[in-house]
Amino acid sequence: MSLLSISASPHIQGDYSVKKIMWGVVYALIPASLVAIYFFGLDAIRVMLIAVAASLFFEWLIQKYLIKGTDTYMDGSAVITGLLLAFNVPSNLPWWIVVIGALVAIGIGKMSFGGLGKNVFNPALVGRVFMLISFPVQMTSWPTSKPLFSEIADAITGPTPLGIVKEGLDAGLSVNQVMAEVPSFMQQFVGGIGGSLGEVSALALILGGIFMLWKKIITWEIPLSVLLSAFLFSGLFWLIDPTHYVNPIFHLLTGGMMLGAIFMATDMVSSPMARNGQLVFGVGIGLLTVTIRIWGAYPEGMSFAILIMNGLTPLINTMFKPKRFGRK
Amino acid sequence: MKTFQLGGVHPPENKLSSEAKIEKLALPKQVTVPVGQQLGAPSIPIVAKGDLVKVGQLIAKASGFISAHIHSPVSGKVFKIDETYDTSGFRRPSIIINVEGDEWMESIDRNDEIRREIKLDSKQIIDKINEMGIVGLGGATFPSFVKLLVPDGKKIDFLIINGVECEPYLTSDHRLMLEKGEEMLIGVSILMKALKTEKALIGIENNKPDAIENLEKLANKFTGISVHPLKVKYPQGGEKQLIKALTGREVPAGKLPLEVGCVVNNVGTAFAVYEAVQKNKPLFERVVTVTGKSVKKPSNFLVRIGTPIKELIEAAHGFPEDTGKIISGGPMMGKAVLSTEIPVVKGTSGILLMPDVESKRKESNTCIRCAKCVSVCPMGLEPFLLAKTAKLGKFDIVEKELVMDCIECGSCAYTCPSNLPLLDFIRLGKNKVGQIIRNRNQK
Amino acid sequence: MNEVLIYAVVSLGTIGLVSAVILFFVAQKFKVFEDPRINEVEEVLPSANCGGCGYAGCHAFAENIVKAENMEGFNCPVGGAEVMQKVAAVLGLVAEIAEPMIAVVRCNGSFSNSPKKVQYDGIATCASASVLYAGEGGCSFGCLGLGDCVTACNFDAIYINPETGLPEVNSKCVACGACVEACPRDIIELRYLGKKERRIYVSCVNEEKGAPAKKNCAVACIGCAKCFDVCPFDAIVMKNNRAYIDYEKCKLCRKCVEVCPTNAIHEINFPLRKLVVKEESVKATTQETAMKVATPEKQENNTKES
Incomplete structure (x- = not known):
């Protein structure tokens, strides 16, 4: 018989593990991936494969030769970063931009802080924003989505619904005129709008979100507060002046709103710990996103909003403490 | 279903011994009674080497206010008073007694009949509980009489009886509620009388439906006692969590339950109080669960204090080959023990033998700030x-x-x-x- | 264009001027006089900021010694006599020469002397293990081998020997006392470095009676007092079942080392003896003698580890 082991309580551990959580997120991304493949065809598969492979490769490389720690590339977090990165880019993006994006995401966004658990910002968004600023043209020429096996010729590019609205409103058109050009809410919800890979179907993303909630990978606080605050804030302007401000439902269903609220803002590492802090974090993202969308230079503000709130997370963590038992 | 709001987990319950009836364990050859079994000051031995003692005889006196008397669990000769190893391998003073026969003090009522009538008044009850060396049997071993001394000006609204047993594996309280339900409820009435309170709430997690049913049925005969099924959630057996779950009151940080008009006692303690007050029997035996996934016969034993735990393991059909860790108490808050020589003390609620594969801690990674x-x-x-x-x-x-x-x-x-x-x-x-x-x- | 230029120059100039005036007054108001000698003393000090002198770092030490205007009770263990001479020179005082000291680990419960009975599986700090349990070898006084002393040492002077599982002190030790403070079981002690670095000490702090102590560790001090009887200088104190050699009284005669039945007394840096060769980590070779001494308690622990 081996020696009895001695340790302090507790003597049992739950069956959560980092791997389980990370792969759970990957599973939750499957419906959205399938939708992306359906609408963008082989291009989608290409971008996703390149992004995931490049992320894994850089994670392995840096871990092995720079950090010299234990291998972490198989814990699934790099796969998530890769997939989310792919979800945030157009399907016709040249392969080398995707690779550069993955390098920035993993190298600067994650490993430069010391690897998993230590990064301040969401790595995928760091990569995405880097690409957006460095390669604005490639990053904003979206192919119009075309269902798989359909006969439409390739390489038609067009703006996203948000882009159409932004340009239209800037040009002085009224909301009604602009809205005539964008897909219907139903289309936005189920899928089929132009945009980045992961933005085409709100439904698929919500399915993934429900899966993660069920598996207790995420909590409801962040997604709900992001969506609700964005809805209320944009709704307020819509109520005041429906000719200049678009319907809040449009804000919820288009662009990176769902993707950001469900998958990016909920990133454990870069979001606050306490429940009230998470609510503040979510509300901040919602308000900032709508602010950027309405008044900013970019049609889409989700990435920036999340990154800004990521930066504020340590502050939120010190300011917002959980409800203590037996204290006020 | 009631429960506490903040936090909590639900570990696998693994109540392997919940069907095993409480068995009386055979007397050991020698018992080792540590004098520091309770929270607070260790007791002072009042017997010497070679003295003959009877079951229930006082062998160590309380020293100081927060302390407890200790009574001999067996009859026989005091072998010596010396240091022995405790759970953690430290040496503590103990009284070691060689067992000879089983001769009880005459004052103890050994009749099996249930004594229902409470003759003593509040003060007498508290003195009796002190005299009989009753401590909290839930694990904290806080001297029970201290809890019953309510300072002037404070009113106790609820006596709370902890039948939660939220620790996985442990079943001693569960079995006690099933088999000694009526005695336990008389104990609760005694405690109510001591505290001069009209209401007692018994909290039981709903993974013990038989115990809930049994006590609910019995409680009809008593006034002021109500049974409350609780949602299964650890650590519901924590004093503050239980008060929150049953009454919605929150004990302020750093304060005692007294602050919100509650006193909490374990069901085991209530039973011990019954025996002490109605049968004049000091606390020298308790129910101990012996369990574990590889244990051949997970059991609940009625054990004399001071019995080495190896005898309990023997009675549960032996020490499993693959044991990697022995825990005194439950897997969430129990202590890992260094050897099987250590004796059962007043606070031992269970002995858990964990298989080797489960006993080693898993390799840890970095914090991913998952919250x-x-x-x-x-x-x-x-x-x-x-x-x-x-x-x-x-x-x-x-x-x-x-x-x-x-x-x-x-x-x-x-x-x-x-x-x-x-x-x-x-x-x-x-x-x-x-x-x-x-x-x-x-x- | 010119106007813009003038506005900029005038406005920035004014702001600069006003700020300068404010700064001047603030500097006057908050001016702190510091004895220049504090700086001088600090420069002489080794700036290890170890706290070995009893003050929070070298600056605090300098401040206090300048304020005190005498050298009594002040000693920088890191710099030793040399540095204290320099400090004395700065202050115009005469330095007291303190005997150099070194940290000594008073436990020899290595893996072979005190075999593992259980396996510790918690966090690697002595502070938490010492509360949790006695120790892997069963001795509740002995070294836990988890290296809180190593973490505390700023001078790389103490390390855990992987073969014995015990800390060892090397010549880099400056006797700052950080490890003494860190050890939750008070095993480490500062002793005189000794002439030619020779030292004799009891390498055990077990306070149990002979039999249980011996059961857990082959080289435990069993409190037999043989060394106490043999010591010609009254340097040995018997207390709580163990011997302690007072380093101020010890004349390094080595008589105690010879009589110790369990080899618990260590001598360091002495020339080899002619007949018996003693090494630092002695194996349990003298059990018979030990048992003779321990007979009264022999029966006490008929316990056996399962």
């Missing part, structure tokens, strides 16, 4: 932060982050996906901060 520990902490603390700052030796921050509120339930370390030994570090911080506070108060 699971924050969401499960029943005290609303931030375990990751406490552990990190304690590890770095920043004890001023540890103190400011309310480490002293921690009840060491282990929910954080249980739930951590990175398997970080959070509670180890928190406990370290708690020890250091405790020292710092003591030093400061001395100045």
